[in-house]
Amino acid sequence: MNRFHLLVVVASFAALASCTTNQSALLPPLPEVEAHVISGGAPIRMQPVALESASTAASSAAPLEPVRSVASIPSEASLEKEFQAVISSEDVDKETRQYIDRVARIFYRTQALLNDYDAKLDDYAKQTNVADGALQTDDTYARLISAWSLREETTAKITYFYKRANEIAHARMNDSKVSKDLQNRALLMNRAIRNTVVSSANSTNRLAKQNLLKELIEVQKSGAFSNQILNGARETSDFYERNKLQLARETENARKDEEINQEIEARAPEIKAALAEQYEKRTPQSVGAIAPGLGRSGMMNGFEFKTGRWALTFDDGPHSTYTPQALANLKANDMKATFFWIAQNVSKMPSIVKQAQAAGHTLANHSYTHANLPKLGPGGLRHEIIESTTVDVQNGYRPRFFRCPYGACGSQTSAVRQKIADLGLVSVTWNVDSLDWQDKNPQSVYERVKKQMAVQKRGIILFHDIHPQSIAASKMLMADFAAGQKKGIYRTVTIDQAFDELNTAEGMK
């Protein structure tokens, strides 16, 4: 699956380049630049991308999503500073090449960690007495998150670099103030980005190279690049499924990449500390089947469910495309879920909210803007917790539950917890994390959920209704639940039902 991730980058650039064909009627044509694949393959014709289409494609093909961990995507200002440093260097071609080469290695290393994590899950699943929450505080998990956030950062960088290089190249058509030297450097940078990404992928093996070039040409020809990218990614992931041995060897090589290893290791303690703090907050209510309460310390995380009870939860929506898909899948499986939505999205999509409500799903609050709550003052907390609840009420529902963005509510005595409790809301976290925000492959997202389910045996599963892979993976899971429900193995519940049942004398049956 290494190349799966890489392909998304490659295909994103291909999509960026292909935009010119769609936009040529609107914008003046730019001179073509011929880029040769390093290994001597056929030359690829590439064109600098028109400004508007570049930013549109960047957001649809390689979305820069908020990072869920403590690490974050660099700001525009810091990206611009780095860009200027590279573009003004003596050897812009070489420097860019090194830069992108590093990104490719980060992709490989990241995948190696993901494989490690999944292998660890396998081990846990085979054990009978695994402590609840062990997965969440595990070192591997911290390193995984740290590698992934590193990859998000780097992806943001190359996307930004590519976009800026194209902007400068494009400016020559309209702006004589942009120096010839700067334009040439921008074109050189474009070529270097393309060459390096393609050659990195080529170096994997001959078949991969052929597939990649084929896909690249197809994607360039097509106007519907989003679908092409998805299909290409799917095919590539199938390809790697069939070539696991080769992948294992490549992964082993990536493991030896000491420089990247060190960078990942350096970040892990900070992330581990954040995870540990989160785990600390869960401890009082894990295992002991204590019913969640309404007080400041009340928190529901799924550990208190009886064996076989599962709550599907979706965060960060509503999303105009993906939420309706999730709703349709739930309907097809006659299943109810819980949506933790962002108020600023809720206010924009009243019809989706109505639809979900009419279908009987639990609608809950996930703050106003997805802010990191423990860092906010009283005004910020009022906005994120109280005013967001008001928006929900205005849109037809009074939430009973609140999920802190990033799972970060602060300590048991925090002002965040107090505000949530003051409104009569109950905090809800999760004990099965699909990690769907980062892993773009639905099959592996699904498998990761299943492995964690095998360890946890009951609980709250976290998905996000804002990514295509989340919709596909949760759909597969719904099919399992539907089949398991008939056999009496599983029972799906909304957080509403779970809470009410846990607070009755009988509990859940």
Ligand SMILES: [Zn+2]
């Ligand atoms: Zn969220």
